[in-house]
Amino acid sequence: MTRPSRALAFVAIGGALTITAACSGGGSDEEPPASESSSGVTASLLPPIAQAGADVASADDAEAVIAARTEPAEEGVELTLEQDAGSGWEEVGTAETNAAGTADFVVSGGTDASYRVSADGGAPSKVSGTWTLESGDEFDGDALDPAQWYHRGGEYNPEGLRACSKGSPDAVDVSGGALALRVQVDPDRAGESCEAKAADGKSLGRFPYRLNGHVASTKLFRYGVTAARIKFQPARGQHGSFWFQSQLAAANHEDAASGGAEIDVVEYFGRDDDDRLASFVYYPSPDGMAKEGDWIEEASRFLTDQDDDWYKRYHVFALEWTEDEYVVRIDGQEAWRTDKGVSQQPEFVVLSLLSSDYELPKLKGAPLPQTMSVDWVRHWSQG
Template identity: 40%
Template structure:
C-alpha cells in the first residue's frame, strides 16, 4: 500500500472512531436537570416529597441540597431512574427554603458530567395561633336552648392540623397549668369554657414532626348582655322588635316581586320562625323581574324582616344570634345591622350595613356562610365588601349542616375593625369601612330577583329558626 493510501485509510478510521464517540456521548452532553416545586405547600416539620428530572437516561445518584447562608447542604439522597425522573421522599423543612438537586459526575459506559438544577424557592407553612377571650358565642346544637352563660376562650391555628391536641393553660402563681384539652377541628380551632378573671393561653402540642406552638395570653371577663331576646313568648315582643314593611320594588328593584309582611313569620314559644310565602292579595297575578341571571315571571311574594330600629341601637361590642337556616335555595336568610341614620354617600364612618351572617341555601356556592359590608360611594351607588367564606364549611362538625343544627353567628365591632365568627371561630377580619355610628339589629328571610329562578313549593314552606339574639357592649 502506498503512503498516500495508508494516510487515507488512517483518516477514514479516525473519522469513524470520532463518529462512534459522538454517538455514545451525545446523551451525556445533554447535561440538563430540573427540580419541581411540591404539588402542595409543605408544612413545617411534616415530611413531604419533591420530584425532578435529569436528561441522562441512566440510574445515577442525586442529592437534594438546601441553601444555608453561602453554603449548600445536602438534606436528602435518592437515585434517578432510567426514565429521567427522581423523587426525594421524607423531606422535612422548618421554614422557607431554596433547594436544588445535584447529580455529581458519574461513570457509566461513559463519563457523565455533573448536573446542578436551577434553585427553586419552596415556601413552608409554619403553624401560627391566635387566641381570643369572648362572650358565650359558641353553642352548636340541634335543638333550641337557653343562651349559654360564662366566657369562652377560642384558639385557632393555621394551617389547621385536625385532631392535633390543644391544651388550654391557666396562669397559676408563676407558672401555667393545663386545665382543659380538645382536638383541633377541621378549621384548626378549639373552643373552651373559661372562668371570668382568669388568664389563659393555648398550646398546640408537638405531633407528626411539627413543633409545639404557644399563643399569646388573654384574660376572660364577665359579660352582661345589653340586649337579649330568647323568643320564648307567644308573640314577637313589640318592645324589642318591629316588622319592617316595604312595598314591591324595595331596595331599588332588587326584590321587584316581594314585599315584607308579618304574616309569614311565626313564634313557636321557643323560637322565631322567619318565612316567605305567596301574596294572597295578588293571587293569580304574575310579576316580571330582571336580574344578572336573566329575566322571568314569578308570583307576588311576601318576605320577613324584623328590626330593632325603634327600640335598640348600639355602637361597638359583640352581637350574636343562634340560628338554624332554611335549607332550600330560592330565598336567603340574613342577620345584620343597619345605621340608625341610614348610610351616607361617601362616608362609611357615618353608617354601614354589616351582614353578620347570610346564607343562600344548601347546594349553593361552597356550602358557605357569607359576611358582607355595604356602603355608598360619593355618587350614592352601593359598594360591597365581603364574600361567601369557604372556611365556614369546616366550622361545624362532620355531617352537620346549617339547616339541621343551630349555630351562633357573631360580629365583634370595634372602632378599628370587624371580626366575623361562627361558634367562636373566626372566618373574616377587616379594618375597612368601619361604622362609627349607632346601629340597630335586623333579622330577615328574603327573595331577591336573582334567586327567583330557584323558587319552588319547598322553598316557600321552609323556615329559618332563630333561637336567641344578644348584644354585649364593649
C-alpha cells in the same frame, strides 16, 4: 382540640349580666407568673357564643370563647391553653393560628377556673375580658315583642330588586321558643304572577307574589358582640340574613365612620353543592358605595359532623365589632375578619328571610313556605 372548662364569673349589675374572666396568677411554685404580652400572644374572653344543636336551647347554656392572637400576626403558630388545676397548670387545649395570627378556644364547664395561653412553649399570657349583657330575646312568648322588634319592608320594592315580594307580619311567627321568618305566597294576590327582573332589567320569568319575614331591632348598637342562634331555610330562591343597618343615608357620606355601613354578618342562600354562606360589608366611599366580603371559605368546616347542615341544626353567628375591625364567628370560631368599612355609628339589627327577584329562578319547584328559625339574639358591650 379539647374543650376546656369555662373561665367566667357571672355578676348581676343593674339588671345586666357582667361576664368577667378569671385571670391567671402564678400557678404552682414552679411556674413563672403569667405575662400580658411578653410571649408575643394576647388572649381575651368573649361572651357565650358557641351553641350548635338541633333544638332550641337556653342562651345561658351557650359556651364562651377565648380568642388568642400573636403579635405580630403569624400563621401556623401552635398555641396552648392551660387551666389552673390548683397544684399547677394543666394543658387543656391546643390550636394553630390562621393567616391573621388568631386562634379560638371554646370554653365549657365551670365558671371559676383561671386560664392562660402560650405560643410555641413561650411565656404564658393571662386571659382577660369583661362583658356586660345589654339586651337579648329568647322568643319565649307567642308574639314578637314590640318593645324590641318592628316589621320592615312592607311594600313591594322594584328598585330594591324585590318587585315580587314584600315584608309582612303574616310571614313572622313566635312559638316554641323560636322566631320563625318565612317566605310564603301572598294570599291577597293568589293566582296573580309577577315578572321578576335582574339588575340589568333582563326578565327572569313570572312568579307568584310572596311575603317575607323581615324584622329589625328597636334598639341601636355600636361596638361589642352581637350573636344570633339561627337555623336557616333549606331551599334556594331566598336568602336568610342576620345583619346591621345604619339609620343614616349612605349617599350623604363618603366613609363608614360618618355614614355607617350595612354589615351582613351572615347570609345563607340555600343548599347547593357549594357552602352558600357569606359575609359582606357595604359602605360609602368617595367613589360611591364600596363592597367588602365574599363567600365564607370552606364554611362546612364549622359544621359539627357530616350529618349537620345550616338548615338542619342551629348555629350561633356572632359579630365582634370594635372601632378598628369586624370579626365574624360561627359557634365561637373565626370565619371572617376585615378592617374595611368599619362603622362608627349606632346601628340596628335586622333578621330577615328575603326572596329577591334575582333569586326566584333558583327555587326550582321547592315548596313554600320556607322558614328561617331564630332561637335567641343577644348583645354584649365590653367593660
